[in-house]
Amino acid sequence: MLHSFVRNYLHITWAVKERLSVFQSNSKIKLKDLLIEKSNEMKSSVLAINVQSEHIHLLIDLPANLCLSDFVQKVKGASSHWINDQKLVQGKFSWQRGYGAFSVSASQIDVLKKYIRNQDEHHRRKSFEEEYNEWKRNYGFFDD
Template sequence: MPFIKIYIHLVFSTKNRIPFFNTSAVRVKVWKHIKENASEKGIYVDMVNGFSDHCHCLISLGSNQNIEKVVQLIKGESSFWINKNELTREKFAWQDEYFAVSVSKSMVELVRNYIRNQEIHHTKQTFEQEYLRFKEKYGFE
């Protein structure tokens, strides 16, 4: 049996960054569902949180998983579930693009805290600002 611990910080937004999750109650439902559904599919989501127009996940990849498939499963199923349960007024969808960066073991707790404190963080910075900072910090073009 392989022993693998590969942490990924995954960030994805709602289609056109529409603030579909504008209440805490909706966010809690969606984040809880993402974590539970991922677990059922053998995807380890250590932490999930976000704000009105985006989601952060700290995941750990298993030996038979790749980022593309994990992201597809998380986003596709949660989008279907949100629409099926009519959690938004209009048809819900996630943006196609996403960020995924590796996280060293020494930084895992820092990333957990960053994800945990999204509501506080976004009183000071919009997702657009966060998005641009991520692109610059990680050298995304």
């Protein structure tokens, strides 16, 4: 094979430290733009994004030459630095230490885009913590 063809569709999510609700409408838009900019700098296509008051959903196509942990570290680090510089929230801002990254089949991209776009409605029925624990069970991280 002369060329490499790689698609690494990943649904990445992470939360504000202590899951505090800190982002308001205006700061959500600014943060969304920054996350897209940082992803683009690393040549990673953002397919969907949603900034909630206490967590992020990001659907990307991660390039083959980029390590997932490096991508997340750079995006989270750059965004927390920027949030503090811009004084987008009161006090010192930081993200929780970890993150979730879940592989996505190409056949499910449109379903996941819709899911990410509809986070406001979705979280009226299910909290982020409930949702995150469900993903971990579905991906085999722990049993009930």
